Amino acid sequence: xxxxxxxxxxxRLPEALAPLRDIAMDLGTGGDERARxxxxxxxxxxxxxxxxxxxxxxVPQERLDELAVDPTFVAAATTLRDDLARLRDAPRWxxxxxxxxxxxxxxxxxxxxxEFGVAEGLPxxxxxxxxxxxxxxxxxxxxxxxxxxxxxxxxYGYLQQSLDRSGWQxxxxxxxxxxxLALTLLDVDxxxxxxxxxxxxxxxxxxxxxxxxxxxxxxxDGNGPAERAVSDRLYGGDAEHRIRQEIVLGVGGVxxxxxxxxxxxxxxxxxxxAAFSALERxxxxxxxxxxxxxxxxxxxxxxxxxxxxxxVPAGIDRFPRELIEKYFTxxxxxxxxxVDRLMELGHEPGTAAPSEEGAVLNLAAMGxxxxxxxxxxxxxxxxxxxxxxxxxxxxxxxxxxxIGAVTNGVHGRTWVSREIxxxxxxxxxxxxxxxxxxxxxxxxxxxxxxxxxxxxxNRERLVTYARRRAKEGLLARGMSEAEAAWADDVLDxxxxxxxxxxxFAPYKRAxxxxxxRERLRSLLFSKKRPVQVVFAGxxxxxxxxxxxxxxxxxxxxxxxxxxxxxxFLDDYDIGVARMLVRGADLWLNTxxxxxxxxxxxxxxxxxxxxxxxxxLDGWWDELFDGDxxxxxxxxxxxENPEERNAIEARGLLTLLEHQIVPTFYERDADGVPxxxxxxxxxCLSTLGPAVSASRMVRDYVDxxxxxxAHRSRRLAQDDYAAARELVQWRARIAAAWHDVHVVGITHxxxxxxxxxxxxxxxxxxxxxxxxxxQVQLWHGRVEAGDQIHDPxxxxxxxxxxxxxxxxxxxxxxxxxxxxxxxxFTVRVVPSHPQLRDDVLAPFVAHGTPQVSCID
Ligand SMILES: *Cc1c(COP(=O)(O)O)cnc(C)c1O
Numbered sequence: 069x070x071x072x073x074x075x076x077x078x079x080r081l082p083e084a085l086a087p088l089r090d091i092a093m094d095l096g097t098g099g100d101e102r103a104r105x106x107x108x109x110x111x112x113x114x115x116x117x118x119x120x121x122x123x124x125x126x127v128p129q130e131r132l133d134e135l136a137v138d139p140t141f142v143a144a145a146t147t148l149r150d151d152l153a154r155l156r157d158a159p160r161w162x163x164x165x166x167x168x169x170x171x172x173x174x175x176x177x178x179x180x181x182x183e184f185g186v187a188e189g190l191p192x193x194x195x196x197x198x199x200x201x202x203x204x205x206x207x208x209x210x211x212x213x214x215x216x217x218x219x220x221x222x223x224y225g226y227l228q229q230s231l232d233r234s235g236w237q238x239x240x241x242x243x244x245x246x247x248x249l250a251l252t253l254l255d256v257d258x259x260x261x262x263x264x265x266x267x268x269x270x271x272x273x274x275x276x277x278x279x280x281x282x283x284x285x286x287x288x289d290g291n292g293p294a295e296r297a298v299s300d301r302l303y304g305g306d307a308e309h310r311i312r313q314e315i316v317l318g319v320g321g322v323x324x325x326x327x328x329x330x331x332x333x334x335x336x337x338x339x340x341x342a343a344f345s346a347l348e349r350x351x352x353x354x355x356x357x358x359x360x361x362x363x364x365x366x367x368x369x370x371x372x373x374x375x376x377x378x379x380v381p382a383g384i385d386r387f388p389r390e391l392i393e394k395y396f397t398x399x400x401x402x403x404x405x406x407v408d409r410l411m412e413l414g415h416e417p418g419t420a421a422p423s424e425e426g427a428v429l430n431l432a433a434m435g436x437x438x439x440x441x442x443x444x445x446x447x448x449x450x451x452x453x454x455x456x457x458x459x460x461x462x463x464x465x466x467x468x469x470x471i472g473a474v475t476n477g478v479h480g481r482t483w484v485s486r487e488i489x490x491x492x493x494x495x496x497x498x499x500x501x502x503x504x505x506x507x508x509x510x511x512x513x514x515x516x517x518x519x520x521x522x523x524x525x526n527r528e529r530l531v532t533y534a535r536r537r538a539k540e541g542l543l544a545r546g547m548s549e550a551e552a553a554w555a556d557d558v559l560d561x562x563x564x565x566x567x568x569x570x571x572f573a574p575y576k577r578a579x580x581x582x583x584x585r586e587r588l589r590s591l592l593f594s595k596k597r598p599v600q601v602v603f604a605g606x607x608x609x610x611x612x613x614x615x616x617x618x619x620x621x622x623x624x625x626x627x628x629x630x631x632x633x634x635x636f637l638d639d640y641d642i643g644v645a646r647m648l649v650r651g652a653d654l655w656l657n658t659x660x661x662x663x664x665x666x667x668x669x670x671x672x673x674x675x676x677x678x679x680x681x682x683x684l685d686g687w688w689d690e691l692f693d694g695d696x697x698x699x700x701x702x703x704x705x706x707e708n709p710e711e712r713n714a715i716e717a718r719g720l721l722t723l724l725e726h727q728i729v730p731t732f733y734e735r736d737a738d739g740v741p742x743x744x745x746x747x748x749x750x751c752l753s754t755l756g757p758a759v760s761a762s763r764m765v766r767d768y769v770d771x772x773x774x775x776x777a778h779r780s781r782r783l784a785q786d787d788y789a790a791a792r793e794l795v796q797w798r799a800r801i802a803a804a805w806h807d808v809h810v811v812g813i814t815h816x817x818x819x820x821x822x823x824x825x826x827x828x829x830x831x832x833x834x835x836x837x838x839x840x841x842q843v844q845l846w847h848g849r850v851e852a853g854d855q856i857h858d859p860x861x862x863x864x865x866x867x868x869x870x871x872x873x874x875x876x877x878x879x880x881x882x883x884x885x886x887x888x889x890x891x892f893t894v895r896v897v898p899s900h901p902q903l904r905d906d907v908l909a910p911f912v913a914h915g916t917p918q919v920s921c922i923d
Contacts (some may be wrong), residue, residue, distance in 0.1 A: 081124065082136035087149035092120035093250050094152070095187045096209050096277030099481030101489060102148055109144075110135065118643055119189035121250050156277045160212025161502060161762075162769065174769070174777050175333035177215040179204065180321055180342035182313065183226075183302055184219045184281060188643040190249055190274060191225035192283065194302055195571050195606075196668055197377055199642065200445075201338055203479035203668075207761035209277035210479075210501060213769055216330065217281035218321035220313060221246060221272050224301040229606045229639045231545055235622030239609045241301065246272055251283070256327045258284065260320045262312055263394050267295040269320050282328075284320045303608075311387050311395055314431075318344025322352070333777040336373045336768075337439065340385050340431030346372055346438040347399060347410070354403045359788065360795070361405045365438065367791035371780035373772050374439035376432055376471070377665045379452045380575075385431040386416075392429050413437050417459040433460055436471070440779065441772050443472045445666040448689040452662050474772070475687055476666040477764035483672040485529075485650040487522040492756075502762040511753040516745040517738070519677060523653070523748070526676070528561040530651020534602055534635050535559065541638045558632050563598045564732045566681075567652035569640055570669060572607040572614040579617050580658040582624065583717035591724060592633040597733040599724070600633045604640040604648060649673040653732060657682035658720065660709075661702040671759035677748040681728060683716070691758055695750035698723055794900070800835075801898045807834025808841065810894050811875055824883045829864055829894045833874045838866050842899040843878040847892035856891055864894070 081089055088110070097103045098118065107120050111131065116122040124132075135141050166173045179201070185193030186202035193199060201217065208215045223246075227239040246253070251272040258269040268288045274281040286298040298312045322345050325332055337343055346368060353364035378384050393407050400407050411422035414429035414437075421427060436442050436457060444450035450473025458466045480501035481489065492500040495514055496507050535556055542552035559565075572578050581588060581601065592599050603621050607614030625636040637644055649655070655673035657664070657680065667686040674680060680697035682688045692699050700723060703715040731743050757763060783791045811830040829843055843864040848856040864878035884890050 080129065080132075082132055084136040084142045085132060085145065087142075087145040088120075088124060090149050091145070091152060092124055093252070094156075094275045094277065095190065095250055096156070096206060096275070096279070097152055098187055099206075099479070100152065101486060103152070104486075106145060106148055109141065118646065119187065121189055121248070125248065156209075160210065161766070162212040162214070166769070166774070174214055174773055176330055177208075177213065177334040177336055177773055178218060178321070178325060178330070178332035178345075179215055179336045179338060180218045180317060180345050181338035182220065182317055182341035184217055184283075185642060186274065186276060186281065187250070188641055190251070191244070191641065192219065192222050192302060193642075194226040196666075197339060199645075200377075200476055200666075200668060203477070203482065203761040204338075204765060205276050205279050205281060206479040206482060207477070207501070207765045209279040211762055211765055211769075212278070213765060213773075215279055216325075216332075217276075217279065218317065218324065219281065219283050220302075220317055221251075221283035221285040221299060222302045223285075223287055223299055224304075226302045227606065227609055231541070231618075231622055231638055233545055233547075235619040235626065237607050237615045237618055246285070250274055254282075256324065258320050258323045258327055260316055260323065261398060262295060262298070262315060264398070265292065265295060267291055267298070267316075269316060269324075271324060282321075282324055284316050284324065286316055307387055308391060310385065311391055314341050314344050314385070315395060318342055318346070319348040321345055322348040332371075333780055334371055334373060334773045335368075336375065336773075337435050338375055339377050340374075340435050343374070343431045343435035343438065346435070347396070350438075351399055351402050353788075357788065359792070361403045361409065362795045363788065363792050364403070366794045366798075367783055367788045368780075369438060370440040370783055371776055372439040372441075373768075373776055374432075374435040374442040375445065375474075376436075376442065376453050376457075377445055378432065379449060379456065379663055379665050381456065386428040387431070389422075389425070389427045389429070417462065432457070436460060440776055441472070442470060443474045443772070445473070446475045446686045446690060447473050448662065449473065449665040449686065452665075472771075474764060474767045475690065475758075476668050476671070477759055477761035478668050478671045478675065479761045480675055483646060483649055484675050485522070485526050487525055488650075488676050491518070491522065492752075496756070500756070501760055503757060505754075505757045508753050508756040511749055511756065514749060514752075516736075516740045516742050519745040519748050520740045523677070523745075524561075526650045527565055527653065530565065530602070530647055531559045531561045533647045533651070534637060537637045537644070538635050541636070544638075554631065558635055559600050559602070560598070560632075563600045563633075564653050564729060565651065566599060566601045566654045566656050567604075567648045567673075568601065568656045568658075569604040569637075569645060569648045570657070570667075572605045572618045573611065574613045574617065575660045575663040577658045577660065577713060578603065578605065579620050580713065580717045580720060581656070582620065583714060584721060587721050587725075591721070591729065592630075594729075597729050598633070599729060600635070602635050602637065602648065602652070604637040604644055606640055645669060645672065649678065650676050652678045654678070654728060655680045655682075657685075657688070658700060658716070659683055659685050660712075661685045661704055671755070674751055674755040674759055677752050679744075679747055679751055681720075681723065687759065691755055693754065695747055696755055697747070697751065698728060797900055801840070804835040805898070807832060808836065808896055810896060813894055815892075821885065821887055822883055824881045826879060826881050827864075827892065827894075828867065829878045830875050831878060831896055833870075833876055835874075836898075838869050838876045840899060841896050844895045844897065845880045845882070845892055846895065847882055847890065850889045850891040854891065856893065859893075 091097050091103050107123055111123055111127050114123045181201040183193040183198030184201045185198035205217045223244055224241040225244055228242050230238050230240050232238055251274055254271045254273055256271050259266050267286055268291055269284045269286055270288050272283040287296045298316055335345055349368045350364040353359050353367055354361060396410055397407060400410055408423045411427050411429055414434035415422050416430045416433050444453040453471045454466055454469040458469050461469050495510050496503050535558055538558055539552050539555035542555055570576050607618050622636050624630045625634045649672040652673060655670050655678050657667055657670055661683050664686040670680045670682060683700045683702050701719040703712045706712040706715060732741055734741055734743055736742050809832050811832050813829050815827040816825045827845055831843055845862045845864050846859040848859045851857045862880045864880040867877045867879045869876045
């Protein structure tokens, strides 16, 4: 029978235990071992050791009353609460490095995301994107970075996975009661317009240490049922449902900041979902300052950063023109432009023209055009994104498309096991999540025995957990206690354990290991060197191919023949992930190369000293180095996908049979696999500092947030004088640019290493002055196809201005440090002191000039 209404009856927390509630309400304390110990004292057997609030809610009232009169417990709770509060407010990296936030620093960063995975007790996330956003906020809190998160509250969260008897995924929904979560209702009323209907939003605040996360919620008395339903579930519903959620996020989020009096100087759009925030900022400027639409774009752009996570075009949000007309006509009126202008901002070259029927607004394209900076989430993904979005910058060579990369990271204390945490505290220092490579190098002092002991403890803990979860899963699938009894002793705590846990999207190829059942059987059931595999993951509700893959795994895991060595755990979430990344020996990842933007679960495993075995994709492509794990060879030259899968599957099995499994079982006299533990050390010491979310957040602050804050401040001075001037300047450049070209290049002959060689370029400037352009000489070693490898830039200096027809002469000097074949090319770009090169990129003049040589 299904309940129509869910309510919870909470225990009454005695006044003396208020500190427990304070600790539980701060989602930043979840990784603190002292806090975990304290709650363990409340209820040592709780299933909710990772969700303090739930733990408190489930403890019998008598137990709470008993603790309330236990003076040592009350004192311990109070001391810890005060300690954590002191720690929370103490100066951190950001304060020490960048000083007072008011003093020309960041001011405040507003981080917009449609999902946040902060804790299992706040299930407003679906997977990687949300977990990343959660880890971003947690690491920012640890580093003292002034940031707020803005997202949505969903009354049904994301789907809960359940499997039917045949192994087919069914989606369950669970209604959340926000009052029972670590959320505080704020006294604000934000209003957004949804196609002419004023919609009220209430706001929940979550605390993550010193960082606040605000969740907007349209389920408010006074809104109609259709508006209230906007906050029903994450990634449910059709395009219209999605656009309404994204308006609430973007438009509502910007308005919320105003309500709270928070002045952000950087707006970070986590994926296209957040891009409507830029439209609201533009509207606000037009309405309040009388600026033109174009001026408002210039004024807001430098403070906006766009992060893309989607390496496949099909994964991007696109809205048909009808929807945009329905929801943004009044916005366009207020901005004094027509909807065509908006459609142009999100136009994707090669699709229907903005004003035509069938036109779509591509949110990534719009986000990129409205942002002063953009990045992918690993080096390789940066490259993939530059290729994917190159059509937006038709004149720019692909490698110079202005999309950079900040490799994702993971929040250390959230993901590491207690044993690893203690070890790192001792060896690297208690600030290990923020420590630099030199401190991590001390991991080399850890002994083989110590590493092996903690490996065993964590594997055993996973096996115990997997047995319990597997059994619960079977019971939930409708099996009887007797039918499910076998789950009590599946897996073996001493056997080499591979984990594959991730979304069951076809490109992740969950069944690669199952490709050759005979070989897999020999591997798993080997007498001498057995192997076991744990699978977990959800398929997207609309992804039938993904559900088929899942069923294939579940079928095998339920068969009498395989089930002792192959287990599927359902309802993969933060809690399941935490156990898996700690307990595995080997973390397996088999995406089709270039389709995994980063893949952060392997990073969580690496911080636990768990070795990765993965296709060279995402983060692994840049951080794999032979010692820290293994690379599955990828057969990219094979066009037929099935053939390619088969080749890669064989490569994976061979790697396991010949290298990985033997290394694991190669023991010394004391039973320790010394080559394995050596690799664990290499994994911790080299990957530790690189995969940490602190490294990621520092990269964002230093390379993106601070420059963005400075640029936007400059542009805002004197009532946005510079922004207004930029509009004129752009118009002037656009009109003059077709006359700009390189007329000719002359150079001295160069034949010896180290001899300088001068190069001159004659550049026709049309109506522009020489200081309005920059003439660039790109040079380097020449490879096949006359391509310059790793081109170096030298800016050419003006030698003589304005010959006839406004042709100016520029010069630069080159010299090659070694022998070989070198080449150069000359390019002209517009130059303006307020703009970074990336914003200029739409104008690049190459010309195909005559090159002549003078001896
Ligand atoms: C870390 C994590 C992810 C993302 O990991 P990938 O490596 O990108 O698959 C997804 N879901 C959960 C629950 C996670 O903890």
